[in-house]
Amino acid sequence: MTILDLVLFLPLIGFLALLLVPKSNPGASRMGALIISLAIFIVSLGLLAPYWQAAPTGYTISTNVSWINYPPIRYHVGIDGLSLWLVLLTTLLTPISVLVSWKYIDHRVKEFFAFMMLLEFGMLGVFVALDLFLFFTFWEVSLVPMYFLIGIWGHERRIYAAVKFFLYTMAGSALMLAAIIYLYNKAGSFDVVDITNQMQAGRLALDPHVQMLLFLAFFIAFAIKVPLFPLHTWLPDAHVEAPTAGSVMLASVMLKMGTYGLLRFCVGLFPSAARASAPWVAGLAIVGIVYGALVALMQPNMKKLVAYSSVSHLGFVVLGIFSFTQQGLDGAVYQMLNHGVSTGALFILVGFLYERRHSLEIAAYGGVSTPAPNLAAVFLITTLASIGLPTLNNFIGEYLVLQGSAQANFTWTVFAALGVILSACYMLWLYQRTFYGKASESVSHHMFDLGAREWAAILPLLLLMVWMGTFTQTFLPSISAQNAQILRQATPNALAAGLHGTEPGSEVKR
Amino acid sequence: MNIANFLPSSAEYVRILPEIILTLVAVLIMFLEAVLKDNQKGFFPGLSIVGLVGAGAGALIAWGDPGPAFQNMLTIDGFATFFRLLVIGVGILVIFSSADYLRREGSPGGEYYALILFSIAGQSIMASANELIMIFIGLEISSIASYILAGYLRTDSRNNESALKYFLLGSFATAFLLYGVAWIYGITGSTNLSLIHQSLASASGSTALATAAAALLFVGFAFKISAVPFQTWAPDVYQGAPAPVTAFLTVGPKAAAFAILLRVFLTAFAPITAAWMPLVWGVALATMTVGNFAAILQSNVKRLLAYSSIAHAGYVLVAVTAHSGDGSAAAMFYLAAYALTNIGAFSVVAYFSRKGEQFVAVDDFAGLAQRQPGMAAMLTIFLLSLIGVPLTGGFFGKFYIFKAALDAHLVWLTVLGLLNSAAAAYYYLRLLVVMYFKEPGEAAENLPNPGAALRVAVYASAVGTLLLGIFPGWVLDFASKAALR
Numbered sequence: 002m003t004i005l006d007l008v009l010f011l012p013l014i015g016f017l018a019l020l021l022v023p024k025s026n027p028g029a030s031r032m033g034a035l036i037i038s039l040a041i042f043i044v045s046l047g048l049l050a051p052y053w054q055a056a057p058t059g060y061t062i063s064t065n066v067s068w069i070n071y072p073p074i075r076y077h078v079g080i081d082g083l084s085l086w087l088v089l090l091t092t093l094l095t096p097i098s099v100l101v102s103w104k105y106i107d108h109r110v111k112e113f114f115a116f117m118m119l120l121e122f123g124m125l126g127v128f129v130a131l132d133l134f135l136f137f138t139f140w141e142v143s144l145v146p147m148y149f150l151i152g153i154w155g156h157e158r159r160i161y162a163a164v165k166f167f168l169y170t171m172a173g174s175a176l177m178l179a180a181i182i183y184l185y186n187k188a189g190s191f192d193v194v195d196i197t198n199q200m201q202a203g204r205l206a207l208d209p210h211v212q213m214l215l216f217l218a219f220f221i222a223f224a225i226k227v228p229l230f231p232l233h234t235w236l237p238d239a240h241v242e243a244p245t246a247g248s249v250m251l252a253s254v255m256l257k258m259g260t261y262g263l264l265r266f267c268v269g270l271f272p273s274a275a276r277a278s279a280p281w282v283a284g285l286a287i288v289g290i291v292y293g294a295l296v297a298l299m300q301p302n303m304k305k306l307v308a309y310s311s312v313s314h315l316g317f318v319v320l321g322i323f324s325f326t327q328q329g330l331d332g333a334v335y336q337m338l339n340h341g342v343s344t345g346a347l348f349i350l351v352g353f354l355y356e357r358r359h360s361l362e363i364a365a366y367g368g369v370s371t372p373a374p375n376l377a378a379v380f381l382i383t384t385l386a387s388i389g390l391p392t393l394n395n396f397i398g399e400y401l402v403l404q405g406s407a408q409a410n411f412t413w414t415v416f417a418a419l420g421v422i423l424s425a426c427y428m429l430w431l432y433q434r435t436f437y438g439k440a441s442e443s444v445s446h447h448m449f450d451l452g453a454r455e456w457a458a459i460l461p462l463l464l465l466m467v468w469m470g471t472f473t474q475t476f477l478p479s480i481s482a483q484n485a486q487i488l489r490q491a492t493p494n495a496l497a498a499g500l501h502g503t504e505p506g507s508e509v510k511r
Numbered sequence: 512m513n514i515a516n517f518l519p520s521s522a523e524y525v526r527i528l529p530e531i532i533l534t535l536v537a538v539l540i541m542f543l544e545a546v547l548k549d550n551q552k553g554f555f556p557g558l559s560i561v562g563l564v565g566a567g568a569g570a571l572i573a574w575g576d577p578g579p580a581f582q583n584m585l586t587i588d589g590f591a592t593f594f595r596l597l598v599i600g601v602g603i604l605v606i607f608s609s610a611d612y613l614r615r616e617g618s619p620g621g622e623y624y625a626l627i628l629f630s631i632a633g634q635s636i637m638a639s640a641n642e643l644i645m646i647f648i649g650l651e652i653s654s655i656a657s658y659i660l661a662g663y664l665r666t667d668s669r670n671n672e673s674a675l676k677y678f679l680l681g682s683f684a685t686a687f688l689l690y691g692v693a694w695i696y697g698i699t700g701s702t703n704l705s706l707i708h709q710s711l712a713s714a715s716g717s718t719a720l721a722t723a724a725a726a727l728l729f730v731g732f733a734f735k736i737s738a739v740p741f742q743t744w745a746p747d748v749y750q751g752a753p754a755p756v757t758a759f760l761t762v763g764p765k766a767a768a769f770a771i772l773l774r775v776f777l778t779a780f781a782p783i784t785a786a787w788m789p790l791v792w793g794v795a796l797a798t799m800t801v802g803n804f805a806a807i808l809q810s811n812v813k814r815l816l817a818y819s820s821i822a823h824a825g826y827v828l829v830a831v832t833a834h835s836g837d838g839s840a841a842a843m844f845y846l847a848a849y850a851l852t853n854i855g856a857f858s859v860v861a862y863f864s865r866k867g868e869q870f871v872a873v874d875d876f877a878g879l880a881q882r883q884p885g886m887a888a889m890l891t892i893f894l895l896s897l898i899g900v901p902l903t904g905g906f907f908g909k910f911y912i913f914k915a916a917l918d919a920h921l922v923w924l925t926v927l928g929l930l931n932s933a934a935a936a937y938y939y940l941r942l943l944v945v946m947y948f949k950e951p952g953e954a955a956e957n958l959p960n961p962g963a964a965l966r967v968a969v970y971a972s973a974v975g976t977l978l979l980g981i982f983p984g985w986v987l988d989f990a991s992k993a994a995l996r
Binding site for chain 2: 178
């Protein structure tokens with residue numbers, strides 16, 4: 002039993018423990034959820050130990066025991082430079098989401114916090130599973146609590162949003178399951194490490210045609226989750242209807258399950274198919290970047306604006322991954338974390354505004370900075386982080402992605418950079434309309450400044466924005482080392498040569 | 512020839528121990544029903560459960576000395592034992608879920624339990640039959656008891672309709688089956704599955720006649736498992752019958768019918784697999800699709816679960832199409848997982864519907880999660896298992912089935928089947944939506960707490976569903992060893 006198993010199963014224990022709390026005592030559920038999730042976060046910091054002043058590649062902490070004998074399904078989990086930070090992001094945002102929900106959730110409190118714990122369990126599992134079957138299990142399990150979070154505690158159209166969310170993901174994962182089974186029949190194993198080794202050693206050779214189909218099956222499942230244009234339509238609904246904590250977990254962590262899957266499985270398992278489809282995927286990513294930004298610009302609803310900005314930001318991540326360059330991959334992973342921190346913060350702040358004014362319409366606000374100066378300042382920092390101001394976190398990620406994509410194809414960079422400019426437009430315009438101007442009667446009547454609990458929820462994220470924007474050395478070495486390994490594996494000379502042989506056009510262009 | 516050769520040995524009697532025990536207990540209950548006063552009959556459920564547990568033990572004892580019995584009419588092997596234990600387990604759960612229901616409906620008669628036991632005895636014979644006539648006898652014992660059960664509450668007009676439809680269409684199906692048996696006998700000169708296999712394997716001529724006979728038998732079985740296009744009786748019967756009986760009908764007779772379907776097609780008709788496989792392929796796809804898409808339109812929970820039951824028969828037919836050891840094991844595992852899940856789901860429906868089954872519309876379930884969180888949580892587990900979410904038995908069942916199908920290179924059937932199961936999520940979600948996302952309505956008012964026996968049925972089914980989802984190896988290892996190849 003390693004510290005990793007502890008981090009993974011504590012949320013499940015927390016879930017079961019919260020189920021036992023009597024329904025009549027909502028305070029105990031809140032406090033219990035906070036204590037458990039904080040404890041999980043503190044324990045999860047122990048995962049950093051192997052990365053202290055070092056950047057090891059491969060799995061530094063792992064457990065590999067048999068779960069089911071036949072077909073051989075193993076409980077194989079591991080931490081590497083990629084999953085480490087996503088795990089920490091999850092364990093950090095869970096207690097923050099609990100804090101955010103403290104007052105916001107006032108009915109069926111016990112169930113809410115129990116589902117939060119179950120959600121954390123599912124998402125952590127996705128990031129550490131190294132057995133395809135185990136991965137799929139967690140992938141689906143994380144779906145159930147989110148469905149309930151949206152459906153029970155969401156806004157008016159919550160049921161529509163929850164069902165849409167569930168069905169979109171189910172449809173995607175059906176194909177992924179078929180691909181997983183097919184891969185097992187070929188490789189005789191569900192183990193990602195084992196399958197990768199077999200591919201490296203040339204013992205498992207997939208026909209290019211088959212590899213492309215398998216790649217697509219995985220890709221569609223992940224692209225729905227990211228979400229990549231044009232599969233993004235579930236996202237604005239889910240985000241707008243979800244309660245604040247649901248939006249935070251959805252944007253900050255759950256979308257990363259998609260990009261993580263793209264990097265770990267699509268690129269890791271089917272490198273030549275991934276390379277072959279890179280121009281198409283990058284094209285979709287760029288359309289998503291620009292389209293998401295343009296739609297965000299026109300949104301009258303704050304939450305929808307932030308949701309569409311997510312579509313745009315996640316486009317950068319996908320572009321970075323499919324640039325197949327070191328900087329691109331580093332930027333993509335960094336951007337996953339950045340987006341988790343700054344968009345998470347944005348959703349929290351929008352939630353704070355909603356709790357005061359009970360409206361998500363931008364038009365209902367204006368002049369908020371007068372009655373709530375601290376809230377305005379915090380919102381401004383988050384806005385600046387989100388649009389990529391240097392010394393704040395998003396700048397590093399976006400820069401690396403653009404640099405990486407420029408190495409792959411300069412045209413991509415030109416169009417993607419449009420997204421950076423547009424993000425400044427929609428975010429600053431949002432800020433202007435919400436916080437500047439003269440406060441109307443209803444705004445000044447309802448608005449008050451941040452309380453201690455709200456500070457506690459938002460401050461860690463503010464610190465991280467600055468930290469990630471200035472001390473990149475804390476994060477990047479371990480990410481880079483792992484990405485370098487992924488890139489090496491994704492460039493088997495023989496495979497790449499064979500591929501470019503069939504597609505001379507792509508070679509000439511470079 | 513020595514006459515002693517025709518007399519069964521004592522070992523052969525041991526091999527039919529479950530059937531003997533079940534029949535004796537059922538007859539005893541019928542007898543006591545006649546002689547006891549009404550207020551003395553409270554122990555019938557307990558007695559039936561003792562009988563079923565005894566039969567289960569008998570099945571295990573019989574398995575200790577496997578082999579043929581009664582001139583090869585029966586064969587006691589792992590496969591037979593698996594299905595015997597399955598239908599006996601189904602019986603135990605159904606009796607737990609029926610006891611409160613019958614008391615509530617004011618009809619706590621002993622013959623109900625006797626009929627369940629008779630029906631299970633018939634299914635147990637089907638599981639071990641190695642002979643077409645024996646299959647027919649088992650099927651009839653099981654069916655006739657089921658027909659009566661479907662109409663058990665005879666003052667209820669829906670019950671009567673259900674029983675009549677079930678009886679008429681069931682008899683019709685049996686006629687097809689018998690016609691097929693006659694053809695097979697004409698072609699091969701035997702009704703014994705092993706001899707039919709030999710005859711078909713050695714026949715050099717055309718397989719057209721044998722295929723036609725196989726098709727006739729398949730029609731008979733297809734009625735029993737409610738496969739498309741012979742599914743039309745199922746929604747009406749399942750909706751009309753008392754809820755615990757519906758639970759029983761969707762899993763007990765169905766599992767036994769699949770047992771004989773697997774045995775006949777994987778042993779006797781193995782030599783003509785190439786001929787029957789496309790037929791089953793098409794029926795499997797049609798059954799999944801029709802079941803799922805019709806279920807989307809339903810507003811009555813029992814009817815919705817009836818169509819869902821049709822769709823699930825389609826998944827199992829995918830495993831039959833794979834015609835392999837893995838496919839057979841997958842079908843067995845799936846039927847076990849489905850049995851637990853469906854009995855659990857129908858038990859919650861039986862509890863919630865109240866006297867006379869007033870509340871069986873989907874919308875009636877509004878707010879159940881707030882009135883009875885425990886029961887709602889259990890129904891959630893069952894629905895997630897029916898959707899096929901991991902960590903439930905239903906998921907592993909589907910997983911094994913589609914794995915077997917891919918092994919058999921049925922790529923398209925697998926992809927269409929998985930997409931089908933994703934679409935199916937929609938109608939199961941509707942129940943979750945009303946239970947959790949809607950405020951309690953009139954139907955959730957004055958909801959009594961569930962009785963102890965019903966709770967046992969529901970919780971045991973839920974625990975079983977989860978265990979099959981987390982440690983499927985326990986059942987799957989047994990199924991793999993016992994599977995027909």
